[in-house]
Amino acid sequence: MPDLSKRTFGRRAFVRLGVATGALGLLAGCAPAPPPSAPAKPAEAPKPTEAVKPAGAPTQPAPAAAPTAASAGQVTTLKLLGWNYEPPLVQENLDRFEQQNPSYKVEYEPIAGDYLVDLLTRFRAKTPMDVIYVRDQYHASWVESGFLQPLDETDEINALYADMFPYNAAQMQWKGKKYGLPYYTDFDVFAYNEKMVTDAGFDKPPATLDELRKQAEVMKQKGISEFPLYMDVSKGSDQMWDFWMYTFASGGHLLDQAGEPTYPDKDKVPLAILEWWVAATNDWKILNAQADMEVPTAGALTPLRTQGSQPGYGGVAFAAHSRYDLEADNAPERSKSAIPGKINIKFVLFPGLDANSPHNVPAWNRYYGIPSTAANKNSSMDLIKYLGGKDKSGQYYTAKRWWLLRALGMAYKSPWSDPEVQDRTSKFIADSQLMQKANSLGQARDGLDFPWWTDWYMDLQANVQQALLKQKSPTEALQASADKARALKKEWENK
């Protein structure tokens, strides 16, 4: 048996190892080189994974095939990063961009995990990226940190901004500079199940919170629904939008422009809203707050879409959510409360504390921005002008397509008058005038520009939950949250 511990490593062995390593290196060096980047071949785009293309999808044909081999040596590869919403549809849009712009190839990387953490890590590592998705809540801090670069203000960009709704155009700017073009935008709506409201004996949906309470109580008494009202009161950095919705609808705010909390004393609306919620949970029992505190399970139907006690009934009759959810609410294959051939889930201007409430709603904006690590700004500009603006044929191609296929809102005004868009809209929104009015009432959540926003917001959520569980009074809960906001503000001012 050889004694391995005494084994020696002689010169010959060393030489043999060296020769073998060198030979391997030589072999590797002689191996055929990897094929060059594929030319921008405008061959037929890959088939979408969606089985059925909605009739309303843009019908404009892709431009004619562009030269291939000739441009092979001049292809610029662009890197696009975004969260992983509908990657196949994004890829189809990019395929079209490559067809229209043969000198570009786009590598798209959908990020499945926490987008914020992922991007911040890449920013720190100076990872090369050319175009990225940006959420409105990241906008200010990313600009301030130098992660984004402003767009070149050409006539073309200025014209696009002039066609946007004011909220969207304002959101993408910072200190007079423009930082992106819109991916999509949307706002929250107060949705209701028309059949349940009618069967409860009401001829119109609630316009105030008092009316909402009354209708919900009647539904409860009649056995139409045990808890007719649903709210998202779960905890998470992007949860509990309902507190914004109810507060805005009644004209309230949470933070002023300096980041100072205006509740619970200066602005009484948030306290009144929380008191209403607590009573709805514990006294009137029209809201199952404990169940609604759970973060919805992935893949589960929302309470508005679950099967109620009768066909056309949902688990609840009232719920606030994004406008684009209305489409799925009314699609029988995606909602058990949908009624085929009828728009059963409608929306109304968000009920407020009284009849004079302004019915404002939180809105949000997602845009394409250019990171400071982009190698060639002009190339990045070409891509975002296509994705967030017009294509070479002069159409708002991607914005329109997102609306037609997934009901993602358009930040531009002019495409709303497009017949295709109007036809599609009428499939799931009964009153397009009401939609335009609600669109004009959208406003950004308070304080998104402050770096401590998430910390404050999650603490606010915990306090709201404690109030709903009667572990604190509404005043104590909001006072604790306001104190937290002040402490965070002070802490960050000292940094």
Added chain:
Amino acid sequence: MAAAETLRRTQSARTTRFELSEGAFAYLLNLPAILTVLLLVAYPIVDAFWLSLHRYNLRRPETYVFVGLQNYVDVITSDQFLPSLSVTLLFTFWSTFGVLVLALGMALVANERIPQRPLLRALILLPWAMSGVVTALMWKWIFNPNAGALNGLLYSFGLISNYRSWLMSPDTSYLAIITANVWNTLPPSALVLLAGLQAIPSELYDAAKVDRASLWARFRHVTLPWLSQPILIVLIIQALGGIRIFDIIYLLTGGGPGYQTTTLGFAAYITSFVSTDIGHGNAWAYTVAILTLVIAIFYMKLLYGRGDVRS
């Protein structure tokens, strides 16, 4: 003869020149593993500690200031620390207690000569085959307030009049996460105890029977003393796992309702990955690590203090 001697010396010189000592050769063989450990384990640990001594938030990445132990002071004096510590310790205690009692019971049953013993042992192992995330998602469905199996079961037996939220009720959220954790971590503990039971000489039980010892007396005076070391191992594993608990909290309750189920580990996650406060987040994480270390040392002293394991 001289030529042969010269050749021998030459060969000897050739080999001696590169000859490695036994220790050096062992290090050489282990070098890849050592480098890997240093790179993948030691470096992140040291780097995380270094980050915990800095003010560093990814929302203001240009600010990177050495603050010494200030982040630790901030963590320990924060409003969240004592409640989170309390939640963590209580969760650890009850999870460990639950696992110990149930694992002991299961091991005793599985050690008996009963029909279908292999099947029983396989069933005991089943929860271990599932990852913590899958387990948590399964329990999330079981506890679902609108369509959960638990609600359905209790409702069908008339034990509850309405479906309820088990995870967000202040009365039951704690019990719910402990139940899920106990279910998931039970099998390895049961295995350890079962192995311990099988090591007990049957002569001891025979002798106890001859002495007319009752079942309880045999358990008390034979089984338990022989199981003391395996029980200690179970306590160590469970306690350390309980202190570091994250996945079940993250998926089932998100630390709520309010802060009711926010443990130290979950607070470290929120600070690091939601608030992106890397400095304080690492200070939270190191606080958990220090607590874990203290408990581990305490248990190790108990374990090695007996002398049995070392021998």
